[in-house]
Amino acid sequence: MPKLVFITGASSGLGQALAKRFHQAGYRLALVGRRTQEIKSWCDRLGISASSYQIYSADVADINSIVAAGRACLAAQGVPDVVVANAGISIGMDTAERSDLDVMAQILATNNIGLAATFHPFxxxxxxxxxxxxxxxxxxxxxxxxxxxGAYCASKAGVISYCESLRGELRxxxxxxxxxxPGYIDTPLTRQNRYAMPFLMSADAFAERAYRTIEAGASYRVIPWQMGVVAKLLRLLPNAWFDRLLAGRPRKHRRSGR
Known part of the structure; x- marks a missing residue:
């Protein structure tokens, strides 16, 4: 029986690029998203055989929804060899605006709780x-x-720490x-950014490097590696220098569009 990969956020962007790469490697696909018809249309365009994939409708921000999708996968396709908690959202925020606190709650529900809930059934x-x-x-x-x-950065810092904790638990x-x-990857999510994106890479190029990293069982990887170097240098900067460097940088679009 071919190996199985379970991927959330499979209706666009990195999710589809990863699904394509795993399919090329001979994996069966368990594809999860809210826009299931878009996933089906994408599979048809690529000529992926209906016998090699299943689509599960779920909203990762809803714990019961994504857990149910995981359990449905177990019942229909068996235990995955790889589970990729890829679904995520990125929206700018201003803490002085009350409505943006709701935005932050949505981001954390999707990017953090949703990630843990994706892993849970398996x-x-x-x-x-x-x-x-x-x-x-x-x-x-x-x-x-x-x-x-702030909301997106906090959520992704949380992903790094959560996965590190889980890695120790399952060692x-x-x-x-x-x-x-990932650094800056050319997806519908990043095309809305209004600031420079150094070392921008295609989703397919990212998927290739990500696939090799996953197969190797590496614990942590920044892709592309150049952004890893930049990130380490930024981490070493004193706060005053870091703050000065980012002064005046265009901010992420908020839900209001500003």
Whole structure:
């Protein structure tokens, strides 16, 4: 039986690029998203055989919804070899605006609680089998806080710490936890950005490097590596220098469009 990968956020962007790469490697696909018809249309365009994939409708911000999708996958396709918690959202915020607190709650519900809820249905089965990969999608934005981007940066810092904790918990089980921190990837999410995006790479190029990282069972990887160097240098900067460097930087679009 071919291996199985479970991917959230499979209706666009990185989710589809990752699904394409795993399909090319011979994996069966369990594809999760809210826009299921878009996933079906994408599979049809690529000529992916209906026997090699299943689509599950779920909203990762709703714990019961994503847990139900995971359980449906277990019942229909078996225990995945790889689970990629890829679904995420990125919206700017201004803490002085009351409505943006709701935005922050939505981001944390999707990017953090949703990630843990994505892993939840599979952990016991993977531990019992003694193998598996749980892949958390973080970001270089989780390494230092960017002005106007507080909710997203906080959520991705949370992903990094959560996955590190989970990795320690599962260390002796045979189940690997892989944290991926993308830099700037050309997706519908990043095309809205109004600031420079150094080392921008295509989604397919990211998926290739991510696939190799996941297969190797690496614990943590920044992709592309150049952004890893930049992130480390930024981490070393004294706060005063860091603040001065980012002064006047355009902020992420807020939900209001400003």
């Amino acid at each position: 952990i016991d089965a993977m531990v019992q089998r003694g193998s598996g990969r749980l892949v958390g999608m973080a970001s270089v934005s989780g390494i230092r806080g960017l002005p106007g981007h 002796a089980s045979g189940v690997k936890v892989v944290t991926l921190s």
